[in-house]
Amino acid sequence: MTATATPREAGADRSALNARVFWPGLILVTLMVVLLAVTTSTAGRLSPLLIVLPALVAGLGSVRQTVIASAWAMAGLWASFLYEHPAHRGDVVAATVAALAFQALAVAACFWRTARQRELDRLRSTLVTLQRQILRPLPTVTRQVMVDGLYSPVEEDRLVGGDIYEIVSSPYGTRVLIGDVQGKGLAAIGAGFAVLGAFREAAFREPTLTAVVDALEDAVVRHNAFAEENEEPSRFVTALALSIDESAEVQVVNCGHLQPYLIDEGGSRSVPIADTAVPLGLAALADGPRLVGWFDLPPRTTLLLYTDGVTEARDPQGRFYPLERRLPDMAQLPPAELLTALRSDIDRFTAGARRDDIAALSLRRTPAQWRSPAGLAAPDEPGGHAGAAPDAP
Known part of the structure; x- marks a missing residue:
């Protein structure tokens, strides 16, 4: 849950x-x-x-x-x-x-x-309730992955923030999005809703992940144009978009978001995504198109996605939460318990005084995928490679 x-x-x-x-x-x-x-x-x-x-x-x-x-x-x-x-x-x-x-x-x-x-x-309370009604209830299971989530808005702050996530089961596999809208309040939530709507449509329609991300870019640009007409500030959105099918590899496009982690019985490690592009809404400033990378998601391995509310949580002395050092202590936990332990650890670290929303997703391949004939590695086999290149349909 x-x-x-x-x-x-x-x-x-x-x-x-x-x-x-x-x-x-x-x-x-x-x-x-x-x-x-x-x-x-x-x-x-x-x-x-x-x-x-x-x-x-x-x-x-x-x-x-x-x-x-x-x-x-x-x-x-x-x-x-x-x-x-x-x-x-x-x-x-x-x-x-x-x-x-x-x-x-x-x-x-x-x-x-x-x-x-x-x-x-x-x-x-109204903003938090509205945001909860828009975001998908978790956990959820698709043909490829089991997804659990943590979403903890900060009601003690001035307004709730714009952390977003979505999971879409499409003809091309499971598409996953996690993102963080710049700023707080109704304007940030509005930009987040624009991204979610575009993702839900494009994730099912587009055969390539880069085309999905291009649709998200267009949605943010249109939203910012409307905001400027109403004398409101434009916003950008950091996001991580993934596509998971029956193959051993996961496709990923990183739009200025935080690197995910792979967690298994051996510990945790950062996913080596070779290309990190500009956030959504800023493509006009980039030198080239966004590229897709690949990494392996072996069976019985948990993929952790999160927003900066995790890594920017501070203790009373102003030190940032050391996620990379804390994850190995949670590596033996099931995905749902890992998220619960992560939230409890952040609350202890900050002494309950968080300043930003926290959103995190834990993904693991479904047991049916462990022996898939499509080439997925067995639980005791090594993974593949990581890189960056335009994806193919």
Whole structure:
């Protein structure tokens, strides 16, 4: 099953301070007030501290907690008056009115902040739900491969990103796409949808992988032209397109994307793709056409595709996630468990503070392909070669 981030429940109050922080904080402030009341003789010295308390809670907690803090502060203020007995009743009235006004402002500010937070949460949830409905549910099995996936959007960021993937079973084999749209938000998701639509059509129609990628390039160029007419920025898309049939070799066109990994019982190794072309949408800047490369995908070997949310995840010290060093520790795991372990390891590495979406696919040939008469290597036989050249129909 595709691993995804769990959507936040509608109406969940994420703005409230933890009770283990809120109540000890009030008690600590109360103890400070008592200490000042005992060691000083001027109630005016206590008022600023008591007025600041609701303001602090308004910036960190919920409206309910701000109201509680305001009532707590008012009770403390009146307790200080009872303890010191101010000489002029006007001082009590003035201090009370000022405290009420300031507390009302704190509650109003907290209400505005939490309302805006709920609005942003609804927007993030809508975008994530929309993206999940467009992306194919995984795992899926075709005649050639079994595919499992990990998709984990970052809802804590400003907006979700544009990580995309798709698997199409065509007359020419299984076509696989993974990509990452530049930027975030609805515009990035729109560009991603344009690429997905073009891939779903071209992957089934076109006999060559380079023709499929050319269709994706045209889709991004058309999308950017429409965006510029509406005074929106144009975007490019890094992508990796593969075609897998009954032969031992996999065809691949790399459009500025990250190199995949092959993982088996012996460990992990980067796939040697000889040619890396420019991202989709930038073909006009390239010196020549995109080329197709080949590499072997032996039986019982997992092919890992991923986006830069994996390799650019950072720990609290700012260091990047060392995927190449971590993969050998996961080499013995089945594909689905490998993706689960990868996500857990990234969460531990980043201490749960990721800044980008994560998308990853694990592909493995179906067991029926292990003894295919089309020339696929047996589980204990070595693979073939890798290179780059235009593909043939």
